[in-house]
Amino acid sequence: MPDAAGRGARVARGLVVLLPAGLMLLLGAWGIRRQDAIWRDEAVTLDMAHRGPADLWATLLHVDVVHGLYYALMHLWFAGYDATLRGAFGDAVGLRLPSVAAMTVAAVGVALLGERLVGRRAGLCAGCTFALIPVVQQYAQEGRSYATVCALVVWASYLLVLAAAGPRRGLWLGYTVLMLVACLLHEFASLALPAHGAAVILARLPRRVLRAWLLCAVTTLAGLAPLAVFSTRQSAQISWLMWPDPVQLLTFAVLAVLGVACARVRVRSRGPIGLRALGVPLLLLPTLLLLLLSHVEPAYVDRYVLYYVVGFALLAGAALARLLRPAGESGQTRGRRLRWAVTAGLVPVVLLPVNVHLRSPDSRVDDVTAIAHALREVAEPGDGLLFMPSRRRIWRATLPHEFRGLHDLALAKSPSASHTLYGTERSGDAIRDRMLAARRIIVAGDPDGQPVDDNDQEIAKRSTLHSAFTICRTVQVRGARITVYGRPGACGGGG
Structure with a gap:
């Protein structure tokens, strides 16, 4: 009998791990190719991960140092993937x-x-709630660091709870290492530290626990400090950020309201750190602090603090378990439990259209693959090529062969040669002279409604196209507009 009880306990414990893992793996694998569409941030990852260590290091000294550790890890990953699996699955899956x-x-x-x-x-x-959240599925299928940062914060939180119950140096060391790696992968992982500190304070733990956590937090921030200081030199990279996206704010607001409502359901916590003490700060504090920072300098993007959804999943999971618990009371109780079960079962159905959309090329801001194909369809050998603005040159990183035979009129040094993400461009006068020598020019640019850059190079491109060229053809692609410009009389043939 004891053996049977022990086996039952092990099976139950196994289900706690295997069912969420299986569900997340299934949802992550579903539609992972996204019709081989890759968006611009993923194209940056692909480009940087395939640069050699020396070239990567030289590039990070100029740009994107905040993602340096992630690029280095992806470089190691692709070294094996390219040799074994790339031929069968392609870049998007890798x-x-x-x-x-x-x-x-x-x-x-x-x-x-x-x-x-x-x-x-x-x-x-x-x-299971965590796996079903649409934003979790979105970043589970994104070639960026945010999913890894989320996982590290989750397991750091787990070690924090264990250390609070039975303080051991190994647990605190593990917590520090996980948080430091998370912060080195993305600096805003450090906003999880205030949430953890709030959990320690709200749980009214002994002072020795608070001192231990403070030591870990200070150590983490000290380890992050050199990267944080150096990265301020590259702060212009996020100059494109404006006021937070309304859809992202709405997503956070909905999860925050639902999470706080779930926190009101009475549940009995099992350890010194209670569910509310950890779940509510983790849900609210990182995003609120980032929004507060955005009043000084725009910095809010929901993926920077993606791990806030962990707080919601914990609160919602506990509330759902409480409301669905077996009870042998009145028919009214059973009816209430049935209604909650039906409601919980309908949530994945309601979210299905959202999840299907996330697995389509239209779910991202652009589609680098489609842009490259569309450009190849309208281009002729010998045509000039312009990217407007110049940072859209990243569109050629995934399928460079589609751009063969075209002359990049503005390019002075390639991205790899200049140790940059997008290459360096000639002066405005030089670009104008090269444009005037071309018969046809293909422009890969932003769609209507996007802000335009006002540097000399972009002004020269726009003014020369307006004064000396006519539009032959325009093709709209997800996140881009491909336009064929010709000198007078050059639009009649081809393209």
Whole structure:
């Protein structure tokens, strides 16, 4: 009998881990290719991950140092992937597989965290809730660092809960290492530290625990400090950020309201750090602090603090487990439980159109693959080529062969030769002279409604096209407009 009970406990514990992991892996693999569409940030990852260590290091000294560790890890990953799997699956899958794996690990961590805070049923519900959140599925299929950062914060939170229950140096060391790596992957992972500090304070833990956490937090920030100081030299990279996107703000607002409502459901916590003490700060503080920072300098993008959804998953999972718990009371109780079960079952159905959209090329701001194909369809050998603005030169990183035979009229040094993301361009006068020597020019530019750059190079491009060329043809692609310009009389043939 004891053996049977032990096996049952092991099976139950296994389900807490396996069901969320299996669900997240399934959702991560579903539509991972996205019709081989790659958007501009993923194109940057692909480009940087395929640069040699020396070239990568030289580039990071000029730009994107905040993502340097991630690019280095992806360089190691692609060294093996390109040799074994790229021929069968292509670049898109290779870019996203690490994020799928990271989100799967995060789902397991959320489940174990929920189990530790409340119980097995709460852990199972929390892990599955986490996997079903659309924004989690979005970044599980993105070749960027955000899924990995989320996983590291989840497991750091788990070690924090364990250390609070039974302080051991190994747990605090593990917590520090995970948080430091998360911060080195993305600096705004440091905003999880105030949430963890709030959890320690709200739980009214002994002073020795608070001192231990403070030492870990200070160590983490000290380790991050050199990168943070150096990266301020490259702050112009996020100059494109304006006021937060309304859709992203609405997503946070909805999850925050639902999470706070779930926190009002009575649940019994099992450890010194309670569910509310950790879940509510983790849900609210990182985003609110980032929004506060954005009043000084625009910096808010939801993916920078993606791990806030962990707080929601914990609170919602515990509330759902409480409302669905077995009870042998009145028919009214059973009816209420049935209504909650039906409601919970309908949520994935309601979210299905959103999840289907996330797996389409239209779900991202642009489609580098489609842009390259569209440009090849309208171009003729010997045509001039312009990117407007110059940072859109990243569009050629994934399919460079589609741009063969075209002359990049503005380019002075290629991205790799100049150790930059987009290359360096000639002076405005030099660009104008080269444009006037061309018969036809293909312009790969932003769609209507986007702000235009006002540097000499972009002004020279616009003014010369307006005064000396006519529009032959325009093709709209997701996130871009491909326009064929010709000198008078040059629009009649081809293209």
